[in-house]
Amino acid sequence: MEKIFDLDYYDYEIDEKLIAQEPLKERDLSRLMVIHKSDFKIEHRIFKDLICYLKKDDCLVLNNSKVIKARLIGYLNGKEVEIFLTRAISNDEFEGIGKPLKKFKKGSIIEVGEFKILVKEVLKGKRIYFCENYMEVFEKHGQIPLPQYIKRKPTKEDEIFYQTVYAQKEGSVAAPTAGLHFTEKLLEDIKNLGVNVCYITLHVGIGTFKPILEKDIRKHQMDYEYYEIPDETAEIIKSSKRIISVGTTTTRTLEFWNFDENPRKGWTNLFIYPSYKFKVIDALITNFHPPKSTPLLLVSAFIGDFEKVKEAYILAQQMKYRFYSYGDAMFII
Template identity: 50%
Template sequence: MQLSDFYYDLPQELIAQDPLLKRDNSRLMVLNREEGTIEHKHFYDVISYLKEGDCLVINDTKVIPARLIGEKEGTGAAIEVLLLKRLDDCTWETLVKPGKKARVGARIIFGGGKLVGEVIDIVEEGNRIVRFEYEGIFEEILDELGQMPLPPYITHKLEDKNRYQTVYAEHEGSAAAPTAGLHFTKELLEEIKTKGIKIAHVTLHVGLGTFRPVKEDNILDHHMHSEFYVIDEKAAETINETKKNGGRIIAVGTTSTRTLETVADENGMLRACSGWTDIFIYPGYKFKAIDGLITNFHLPESTLLMLVSALYSREKILEAYKVAVEERYRFFSFGDAMLIL
């Protein structure tokens, strides 16, 4: 399977730069796999496609203000550090720009010395292991000095950093938002519960590996970075019960999907557990856990586009994306949504 098989043409002006005023007012493209139809709705209409006895699975990870701007000790050169993966209390795997200024032993000063990082190892390309020195609570310092790590295609300044969090974000640890969940309001979630639809929480801390461009022409040569996930007893029980009772499992986002598909057995049953996943889902994959998916519109040639192409078909998804471009849908993180059933 070639990388070029997942290319589509996207006009720059369709890349959403700002979130809508009201989360659930975004548009919703509904793909019915059985009937091969496409419908154009608004996100608040999603409730009419969910049935009593179904289960929505949401990723309750919380984005940390992981982008730090500092200066190199001695030279004052500007250096950007993006926190990717916590290794222990003081040590993180990071992405450093420019990497050439961050050799082993280099020290980076943030906030006039409130936080100091020392590069202790080089992983690959721009990735560095950085050990931090600080007084007090790291999370509080990060909250003060850090910025939200918006994707590079978003060039506008985010006025309200909570708009890059889901309304149910709880467990800190992500370098990027699980963006399919950004469309939900608390009121819509309450309506969904009232209709008899269960909501199960899982956690997958989104790393930038999810968004890394695929560089290999043959997609099978691409290796996913690992991300940490947690499924607790309550979530496993809710999902398993739904399955046994004939309800559908609708994953909110590719991150929830990857979590469930990592853990599910051949019958789609789950167990409470935690660990690291580097699962790569592309066409030909047989889904075990999910019956439907709520997702955003993804970058051309991305692993996320490959995942949705595995759920329906590459041809059908690319056809739907062509329609989305014609209908002027908004794309990527702050863009519109798609429901595949």
């Protein structure tokens, strides 16, 4: 097996003190590492300097999916339990993961405030729940589902900052984090430059937290996630010379669509890893990702050499960049 397909190749050491635990209050003052693919020149800026690298008629594509309060704390037989919503089935039924899972038996009742949720079916590793208008329960009592490497409970502040300023369509259980750095003013300034700013939707699923378990990365299966590309966005992209993708979720959506090779709405489980040939995007804005993760493999595929990615990550740690969801950003051009 070639080393580029060996999961262990994509490991690196991370100083856990650099894993951002809190959001920056001034979103666009996060740091920005600019990497030039042609010669691997690296520049260190702040995020609002992004505008210095954009030009008239560029196309900036963002994911406007909105994070839902997918984590719910309730009581089963008087003991605290957790439900994590993973998929809507109907207005009254949903699929989710329960913790501790073995306590969630068919017929169990979970009490959440004034609401009662029934475990309707027991499946391998997950459960089907019944509750009339259950989204009302999640909206009233749910919590923003922060990643497990953020070692604290979510707060009201996370309902603002673990959400992009342009989020519109509810459905994600994790934020498209590359977009967290944008402010409304920065987006307005970018539009005033003559850049075409447009949106797709990909609802980020629980699979975003799923580790790769196969040593041969080619055997890994991504979960299916729902996406939509509006006709207006598709036509703007088709007529643009440079497509700048904001985040790995946007990238996977655009690359799957591939100029109408696939439908403009539907489900995708496209897994992008080294050896993949990009067909749509020309530049990528992204955060710094965990070792051996699917977003890291996508970034490695786009740069074309994980050794270069690793060099950038080592440099980022030396310069005290902040890592992961609430961390700093990288612009690869």
